[in-house]
Amino acid sequence: MSFFGTGFSPLAPGTCASIITIIILYLLKRTQLSIIILSVFCISLTIVSCHLAHSIELKYKIKDPSWIVMDEVIGMLMAWLIAGRNDIINLSILFILFRIMDIFKPWPASYADKKIKHGIGIILDDVIAGSYAAFATLIIINWHFCWSNVLRIFYA
Secondary structure, eight states: OOTGGGGGGGGOHHHHHHHHHHHHHHHHHHGGGOOOHHHHHHHHHHHHHHHHHHHHHHTTTTTOOTTTTTTHHHHHHHHHEEEEEOHHHHHHHHHHHHHHHHHHHTTHHHHHHHHOOOOHHHHHHHHHHHHHHHHHHHHHHHHHHHHHHHHHTTTO
């Protein structure tokens, strides 16, 4: 649940986990795994992580321990699956937007973070933040693509 120990980083464990996740996602481009396999993996990882996070909360009597960063990994993975692009620019935009959404937690992520109990609440706020980040990334990328084509027409 600490994702290769990044959860124990003394400085920004969620950001460290997100950076490692981005690197792994970039390397996944070379594997040519199907979206179905990746989606099944992501859903399975989410279910297992919800259960483990709940068990950890009960065992250590701590709500949402900071060293659990698998929620950031799952949020990034979900965002990547939705956004669907894997070049370094798009992954960088996705990373920045995910961290912003995860830190500020716009509703309903804030609701999931504060009101939904146990492992589901730990994971769900990051899944929502990842969804926001993915859609914002798609808007930015498509806006840039649209306007670059418009400018090309006018200055051609």
